[in-house]
């Protein structure tokens with residue numbers, strides 16, 4: 419098994435207000451198997467936000483991949499996908 | 505609160521756009537464009553067509569401008585006119601809710617629907633059991649005539665195939681006191697003789713049809729009035745953003761407030777008075793006393809539980825004491841309460857000193873509109889004189905803990921915590937005068953406490969953790 423995949427959940431205010439707050443419980447939604455292979459952390463503004471268009475928020479970074487309009491299920495899909503490439 | 509679904513996010517988007525245009529000085533000029541921008545011609549409609557979607561968004565903006573949607577005289581009145589009217593008004597309205605009637609059309613008409621499982625049987629018990637002659641058969645399938653159906657459920661009970669299902673009207677089902685119901689035309693009306701401002705209808709409507717009449721315009725007006733504007737921030741704020749409390753308060757100040765006062769300061773007084781009152785009442789032989797700081801609970805007592813009235817503490821809420829304090833410091837200021845729920849919006853109207861109310865969600869949208877990242881602002885100094893237990897008020901059992909700590913060993917406390925008002929707990933509360941074995945009862949309308957109010961941003965679990973953290977630090 420390679421090194422753990424980093425998952426950064428944006429906790430910047432824009433993302434947080436636009437739905438990011440609910441992503442903070444991601445770890446509770448992951449299977450033990452997936453959980454053991456990722457490092458989940460909150461992150462200050464990921465600098466992906468564009469203040470003219472908040473519709474793209476919230477953002478999560480799965481490895482190098484940016485997930486926009488992130489939901490728990492979108493993030494889980496991205497995690498699986500990234501892990502399968504390792 | 506059930507987490508931010510798309511209806512909630514849309515409301516936040518609208519608030520943010522409104523605030524942004526205001527900041528840019530273009531609100532009047534561009535507000536009528538917001539529905540078009542959010543639902544451009546080639547966009548996929550969320551329901552029937554983009555034009556209908558835009559009409560809904562327009563009505564929602566009307567609510568955010570602080571208007572009763574039913575008061576619309578002319579559908580052609582542009583939102584820019586309402587902006588003018590909002591800036592011209594000097595009073596907020598007592599009743600804080602308004603319903604986007606148009607949206608209700610998309611909701612279920614009657615609670616019972618015949619599914620395709622209907623076998624078109626010979627017995628047709630549904631038809632014979634219906635006293636309103638509302639069931640007819642077409643192509644061997646039963647149909648319910650919405651204009652005749654009175655939701656009695658007889659057909660549902662009588663179908664041997666269970667082919668008829670019950671579909672709730674979400675807001676009606678969520679309301680613990682039966683205060684919201686359909687008019688003849690299918691739109692929802694709120695009976696303010698019953699409403700306890702718990703906000704469940706707002707949270708439960710999948711179309712976001714039930715809206716608070718926002719005071720955001722009145723706050724903007726206050727900012728430009730030359731008067732001082734002071735924010736009084738409920739302690740539940742500590743869990744709303746991923747930043748220390750001192751920064752959150754700093755960010756609120758950055759929105760343009762002349763001073764930011766923690767409502768936990770007033771909670772100190774609530775605790776002291778309630779503890780004193782408790783000891784006094786116990787000495788007098790009163791059976792038990794309940795808390796009084798949740799306005800949804802005290803409204804429920806006034807409107808639905810008169811038998812409990814003698815047991816409710818006479819002590820004021822943290823908002824009451826904080827506003828009194830703020831008024832003494834700033835006699836001419838506009839005092840804005842910043843809080844988690846509809847009940848507090850109502851209380852802000854009733855409170856003798858508080859002028860306006862902003863919800864956490866509204867404050868969040870104002871941050872986004874201003875490009876304020878809470879974690880990045882300069883901290884303010886926290887008021888060290890505030891008791892740590894006062895910062896714990898917004899979590900279920902927090903008020904109890906504060907009062908019990910104050911009472912200490914002077915009187916033995918037998919606590920009871922009612923964590924959330926629902927149909928069940930209302931029945932239990934009705935019985936309390938007879939059955940209560942506790943001597944101190946804390947009631948909060950929202951399960952988990954204020955951190956689960958109807959317009960919070962953060963997940964209540966996380967918010968609770970953060971509030972607990974702040975309490976610990978203050979100890």
Ligand code: FES
Nearest residue numbers: 428430433464467
């Ligand atoms: S706030 Fe999330 S990317 Fe900036």
